[in-house]
Amino acid sequence: MYRKPSPQMTIDDFILPFTGSLSADNRWVRLSKLIPWDSIEKEYAFLFPSDRGNVAKPVRMALGSLIIQARCGYTDRELLEQITENPYLQYFIGLREYQLTRPFTPVALVKFRKRFNQKRLARINEILLTAEAAEQEARKKEATDKSNDDDPNTGGKPVGLVEAISTEASEPKAKPNQGTLVLDATCTPADVHYPTDLGLLNEAREKLDEMIDVLHAVTGNMKRPRTYRKKARWEYLLVSKQRNPRKEQIRRAIRKQLQYVGRNLNIVERMLTETKRNCRDNPLSVRHQKLLVTIGKVLEQQRSMYKARTHRTEDRIINLYQPHVRPIVRGKAGAAVEFGAKVAISLENGYSRIEKLSWDAFNESGTLTESLEKFCQRHGHYPEAVLADRIYRTRDNLAYCREKGIRLSGPRLGRPPVDADVKKMEKQQERLDARNRNAVEGKFGEGKRKYGLDRIFARLKETSECVIAMQFLVMNLEHRLRVLLARFLKMFCWFEDEPIFHCS
Numbered sequence: 001m002y003r004k005p006s007p008q009m010t011i012d013d014f015i016l017p018f019t020g021s022l023s024a025d026n027r028w029v030r031l032s033k034l035i036p037w038d039s040i041e042k043e044y045a046f047l048f049p050s051d052r053g054n055v056a057k058p059v060r061m062a063l064g065s066l067i068i069q070a071r072c073g074y075t076d077r078e079l080l081e082q083i084t085e086n087p088y089l090q091y092f093i094g095l096r097e098y099q100l101t102r103p104f105t106p107v108a109l110v111k112f113r114k115r116f117n118q119k120r121l122a123r124i125n126e127i128l129l130t131a132e133a134a135e136q137e138a139r140k141k142e143a144t145d146k147s148n149d150d151d152p153n154t155g156g157k158p159v160g161l162v163e164a165i166s167t168e169a170s171e172p173k174a175k176p177n178q179g180t181l182v183l184d185a186t187c188t189p190a191d192v193h194y195p196t197d198l199g200l201l202n203e204a205r206e207k208l209d210e211m212i213d214v215l216h217a218v219t220g221n222m223k224r225p226r227t228y229r230k231k232a233r234w235e236y237l238l239v240s241k242q243r244n245p246r247k248e249q250i251r252r253a254i255r256k257q258l259q260y261v262g263r264n265l266n267i268v269e270r271m272l273t274e275t276k277r278n279c280r281d282n283p284l285s286v287r288h289q290k291l292l293v294t295i296g297k298v299l300e301q302q303r304s305m306y307k308a309r310t311h312r313t314e315d316r317i318i319n320l321y322q323p324h325v326r327p328i329v330r331g332k333a334g335a336a337v338e339f340g341a342k343v344a345i346s347l348e349n350g351y352s353r354i355e356k357l358s359w360d361a362f363n364e365s366g367t368l369t370e371s372l373e374k375f376c377q378r379h380g381h382y383p384e385a386v387l388a389d390r391i392y393r394t395r396d397n398l399a400y401c402r403e404k405g406i407r408l409s410g411p412r413l414g415r416p417p418v419d420a421d422v423k424k425m426e427k428q429q430e431r432l433d434a435r436n437r438n439a440v441e442g443k444f445g446e447g448k449r450k451y452g453l454d455r456i457f458a459r460l461k462e463t464s465e466c467v468i469a470m471q472f473l474v475m476n477l478e479h480r481l482r483v484l485l486a487r488f489l490k491m492f493c494w495f496e497d498e499p500i501f502h503c504s
Contacts, residue, residue, distance in 0.1 A: 002048035002056045005094070008037050015097035016087060027481070028092040032064075034480055037094075039127050047115060057104060060094035062112040063124075067477070068092065069109070070470045073452050076106040113463040118357055121469040125476060129351050132480060133378075175381035177405055182347040183355070183371060183388040184440040185364035187328045188468050189340040191457045195318035195327075197302060197311070198250060201257035202236045203320060204295045205229075208264035211288050215271040218283040225267045232260045254306060261299050268292065294323045315360070324359050324461040340456060341468060346371050347440045350479045352472050357465060365392045369400055382406055387437040409433035447471055 011022040011029055022029060037060050044059040068089060069079050080102050083089045087098045095103065116124075209229050216224045239245050239253040275283060282289065294317065301313050317323045318339055328338050344356040344364045355367045355374075368388065376382050385407040386392075393410050401408045411430060417423050447453035451471045458464040 001050055001053040002045050004041065004045065005058045005060075008060070009091075009094070009096065011091065013096065014087070014091045017098050022088065022091060026088050028088040030481065030484075031067075031477060032092050034128070034477060034484075035063075035067075036127055036131060040124055043120070043123065044115075057108065057112075058094055061103060063116060064093035065104075065109065066112055066116060066466070066470050067474055070451060070467070070474045071478075075457075076109045079109070080104075080106060110460075110463065113458065113466040114460075116466055116470070117462055118354070118465040118469045121466065121473055122354060125353065125469075125473050128473070128476060128480070129353070132351070175379075177382045177384040179348065179375075179379070179383045180385050180387060180436070181371065181375055181383040182437055182440045183344070183364070183368060183386060183392060184347075184437075184444070185342060185344040185367075186444045187330055187338040187340050187342050188453050188456055189338045190319075190322060190325045190464065191455050192319045192322060192325060192339055195339065197305070198236065198240060198253055198257060200298060200318065200320070201254065201261055201302060202232075202240075204298055205232055205257060205261045205264055207288075207291050207320065208261065208268055208295065211268050211284060211292065212264065212271070214283055214288070215268065215275065218280070219271060219274060219278075225271075227264055227267065228260065232257065251306075254302070258299070258303060258306060261295070265295065265299060291320060294320050297323070322459060322461075324464075326359050326361065328361050341464065343468060345440070345443070345472070346375075347443060348375075350439070350483070351476050352440075352443055354469060354472055357468065359461070363391070364389075365394050365397060368392050368397045372400075372404070372406065385409065385433070387433050387440075389437075409437065443475065447475060451475065 011024060014022055016022075024030075040063065041059045044062075048056055065079065065083070068074070068083070069076075072079075072082070074082060083093065084100065084102055090098055090103075093103065206229075209227055212225060212227060235253060235256055239249055242249070272282070272284075284292070298317050298320070301316060305311060305313055316327065318327060319325055325339050325341075328340065328342050329336065330338055332338075341357055341359050342361060342364075343354060344362075344367045345352050346355050355371045356362070356364075368386070372382060372386070382404050383406060386401065387409045390410055393408060398408060398413070409430070410433075412426070417426065444453070451474060453468070453471050456464050456467055458467045
């Protein structure tokens with residue numbers, strides 16, 4: 001059930017337990033004015049079609065809490081402590097007055113992340129960027145109207161009337177290509193330890209031993225099935241503690257762990273069958289039941305890789321508790337392989353959009369066509385240039401850009417031009433495109449250094465996607481704050497292109 005709150009409050013409506021009021025210059029107050037809470041609330045209310053049950057938390061409290069967490073990097077419990085202590089954070093999440101009690105529990109944050117999935121956050125991000133684009137168009141139109149009013153050649157006629165007279169008999173023409181779109185992809189590593197086949201099998205064996213203990217206590221058998229847990233642990237440590245074990249030793253240890261895991265898995269299945277025969281419910285918890293399914297897949301994959309003498313397989317599982325995480329081969333200097341989701345984004349005027357997010361490795365060059373079509377839907381025309389890495393310069397992408405009249409950055413195919421001046425101009429254009437493309441690398445660096453994009457602590461698949469999308473949303477909000485600050489400084493600190501303060 002969802003109950004729409006009263007209209008959005010202002011800082012004058014917030015009640016403090018002491019005399020005074022909130023400052024309008026505070027960063028959280030300025031940030032709250034940039035978010036269209038009413039537009040977001042219309043979509044959020046559709047998640048609760050029923051009129052019965054407990055009343056859900058307002059959208060400003062749910063989304064605002066996630067924005068604070070993504071911006072400051074708090075844990076769930078630390079976030080609640082900060083909200084309880086800070087009146088500006090309480091105003092940001094929509095509370096009417098300062099309160100000493102927690103507005104919600106840490107468990108509610110998991111529910112908030114599940115509600116704001118990747119697609120829903122993408123729509124919210126588009127709402128923010130559409131509002132920013134509308135403001136820019138309004139400012140451009142105002143500046144154009146002012147310049148035309150000062151121009152005596154218009155004859156005192158309104159600009160719209162002059163344009164209407166000049167284009168009355170002409171047919172509507174397609175808009176020319178304008179703007180620049182920057183494309184790139186990166187990996188967002190998950191919070192998992194570096195996986196090895198031997199370590200993964202040993203962990204699976206230990207979890208199966210725990211399940212056997214639970215089933216043994218429930219069935220009441222006098223003798224516990226033999227699992228060789230001490231011997232298996234000793235054989236695992238014998239290899240894992242070595243600095244540089246030989247390949248033959250690792251393969252022999254993996255074969256033994258495969259035998260132990262297979263034996264334990266058969267014991268668990270046999271004990272579960274006996275439990276069902278006695279008309280009892282499944283004594284394993286939901287967590288153990290999910291682990292049992294995952295361990296079965298891990299055992300199948302490890303057996304196939306052991307027999308084929310390879311380390312690759314389809315949908316390879318590298319963590320028991322996060323089976324959706326996949327290895328992403330990036331070829332970077334620091335880490336050749338990263339473990340997490342791969343994200344392809346587009347950058348336009350400093351604002352980023354997620355074009356594709358997948359836990360499986362994909363070729364980012366396949367997202368170029370779709371990104372350009374989305375750009376055309378937003379603006380009514382294609383960009384003039386696309387700045388991307390060399391991996392995007394496939395024959396299909398080059399042919400598509402040539403058809404649409406789009407310049408794709410990078411050296412052209414074929415022989416270099418004979419004319420020295422043309423060759424020099426192409427080299428200058430390549431260097432300029434490379435400098436402008438650095439903006440997307442800086443955006444990745446900002447997300448990974450400041451907002452935690454380099455280590456995703458969420459455990460579930462949907463909550464991890466929410467965290468990733470939320471960080472890009474927060475970066476767009478921060479960029480908009482910087483743009484507004486730049487306009488403020490330009491308006492009040494400069495007059496007739498001369499600074500107010502002069503240095504002697």
